[in-house]
Amino acid sequence: MDQEEEIIVVPINNELERRIADAFEIFDHAGNKTVDVREVGTIIRALGCCPNEAEVQEMLVAMEDPATPGNVHLIKFLPYVAQIITEHKYQPASPENLLDAFHALDPEGKGYLTREQITMLMTQDGEPFTQDELDEMLEIAIDPHTQTVPYEYYINQLMYEPKTEDDIYVLADEIEAAKLPPPPPPRHFSETLQLMQNLI
Structure with missing residues (x-):
């Protein structure tokens, strides 16, 4: 069987x-x-x-x-x-944090990074992107006319959706806020008896 x-x-x-x-x-x-x-x-x-x-x-x-x-x-x-x-672990970086990171990579304050800079940073530093991930990013990030990444525009492209109930972290916060507070711990009979004696 x-x-x-x-x-x-x-x-x-x-x-x-x-x-x-x-x-x-x-x-x-x-x-x-x-x-x-x-x-x-x-x-x-x-x-x-x-x-x-x-x-x-x-x-x-x-x-x-x-x-x-x-x-x-x-x-x-x-x-x-x-x-x-x-617990908000692994939450995406805020636009402010992303902008700070781009500013650190652009010490001359040009407002953009070149395709070569981005490719090198994304494939060699930290946790490298795969070629597919890099291609997907560059498709959105690269300005087709200048072949650079105007990073403020790119961040705006990433952040175009306002945070709503579709955001999983917002949803988690709403559920946590709706939970009832935990009940007080149970009292032992001796504690209850003591309280009653104090009231008399």
Whole structure:
């Protein structure tokens, strides 16, 4: 007799968890509430988080299913990712921080970087971009007439959407704000008796 896979029900408690589960399910090709570990970084970035590869590897250590190496189950993924979003981990840089970074790379204050500068910075320093990632960035960033990156314009292109409930971090803040405060800790009978004696 074949053993049937046990189906684990994963409760969805709020809209943040629904958004996380929906993103996860896109990559759950077998429909068994698991994804390949290689998809985890893509899912988390699709939600609007910006971890680097070392941070994704740390997440995998916490989430990977030891019973089925190479897979992550929604039962571990959902609470872990909900927590990192609630704590605002891996939140994208603000426009101000991006502008400061570009100013540091442009000490002469020209207001732009060349294609060569950007290519070198994105492929050699820090965590290097792949060629596909670089091409995708340059498609938006490069001014086709000057072949430079006018960085204030580029930042405006990145930040054209105002923060709304579509922003996963805004959604997490709204859910946290709507939570009731925790009840006071229970009193021991002796404490209650002492309070009553003090009132008499």
